[in-house]
Amino acid sequence: MGPITNRYTDLVDIEHPIVQEGLGPFRTSKLAAAVSEAGGLGTVSMPGFPQDLAAGARTFREHIEECASMTGRHFAVNIPIGVDANGDVLPFTDAYLDAVLDARRADEGLxxxxxxxTTSAGFPGRYVRRVRDEGLIHQHKVGSTRQAVKAQEAGVDVVIAAGYEMGGHAPAKAVHTFVLTPSVTEAVDVPVLLTGGARDGRTLAAALCLGAEGVAMGTRFVASAENSDWHPAYRQAILDAAEGDDVAFDGVYGPCRGLRNAASAKLSEAHGDPVELTRWKIESMRRAQTEGDVDGGLVLAGQVAGAITDLVSVRELVPGMAEEAAQVLRKLSPR
Structure with a gap:
């Protein structure tokens, strides 16, 4: 069996069906470039929710341009569609989308x-035509089969089936990948990626067996040598995590999963102004990532953290995963 190619790798024009998840609210441009250089699809994450959205948009564009300067290959960006209590889209979504489109219009190579x-959180319907008209492939993350069907009907090109075990913002429906992914792949015709629990070639092979055409990973890529923008203590917290050390809590716009620590315990007892609490959550996430405060800051990570014990090289991990998956599938093939 040769390289694993399918509709997804053909559509996005990458070597291996392995995607780096969005990992905000901090810089991921170096990591994204490394994943793309290794033959996967790296993702530049949005830089949080600053009070000055114009400044945040400029930072996002700087990260995008930095990634483009470090790789000649394809890469993605991730923008959640945040909504308020009334269901109205929050201003940061449009501000960050404008930054992406402005960067592309200003540089043909980029x-x-x-x-x-990639969009996530809220329904992407109002953005589908705009994204398509700009020549972008639109991936949307869902946490239920119903959401997958709605996203396909709206016109997205790829669905990411997000299991509840994933790190960061997890789906409210709380359905795990082994149940969700085959249901989604049966319900839609567009390519499907699995996210939540993937970490090696065996889990990539399992995703393919469930009907997905690739995997998106966050926690595994956090614990990598190329994730040099993040504090080493954060990566070490992932390596030190044992099975069951993760916990789900109320995030910025839905359930969130991270490592159990003083910050997650404090959050479970937090009360007060919702806006101020949201700002504390975002600042806490940033502090863990940039300053290494892995006890007083929220350390976003998936359940798979308990199975990750080594710091890997992205350059070796991505093609190695694809080769291992091919070997697993070859062993399962009838002679």
């Missing part, structure tokens, strides 16, 4: 590289 936009 536009060829930045060919994928």
């Amino acid at each position: 536009a060829r590289q930045l060919n994928v936009l």
Whole structure:
């Protein structure tokens, strides 16, 4: 069996069906470039929710341009569609989308590289036509089969089936990947990626057996040598995590999963102004990532953290995963 190619790798034009998840609210440009250089699809994450959205948009564009300068291959960006209590889309979504489109319009070379936009959280319907008209492939993350069907009907190109075990913002429906993924792949015709629990070639092979055409990973890529923008203490917290050390808590716009620590315990007892609490959560996440405060800051991570014990090289991990998956599938093939 040769390299694993399918509709997804053909659509996005990458070597291996392995995607780095969005990992905000901090810089991931170096990591994204490393994943793309290794033959997967790296993702530049949005830089949080600053009070000055114009400044945040400029930072996002700087990260995008930095990634483009470090790889000649394709990469993606991730923009959640946040909504308020009334269901109205929060202003940061449009501000960050404008930053992405402005960066592509200003540089034809960058536009060829930045060919994928991933949305999550809220329904993407109002953005589908705009994303398509700009020549971008639109991926949307869902936590239920119903959401997958709605996203396909709206016109997205790829669905990411997000299991509840994933790190960061997890789906409210709390359905795990082994149940969700085959249901989604049966319900939609577009390519499907699995996210939540993937970490090696065996889990990539399992995703393919469930009907997905690739995996998206966050926690595994956090614990990598190329994730040099994040504090080493954060990566070490992932390596030190034991099975069951993760916990789900109320995040910025839905359930969130991270490591159990003083910050997650404090959050479970928190009360007061919702806006101020949201700002504390975002600042706490940033502090863990940039300053290494892995006890007083929220350490976003999936359940798979308990199975990750080594710091890997992205350059070796991505093609190695694909080769291992091919070997597993070859062993399962009838002679």
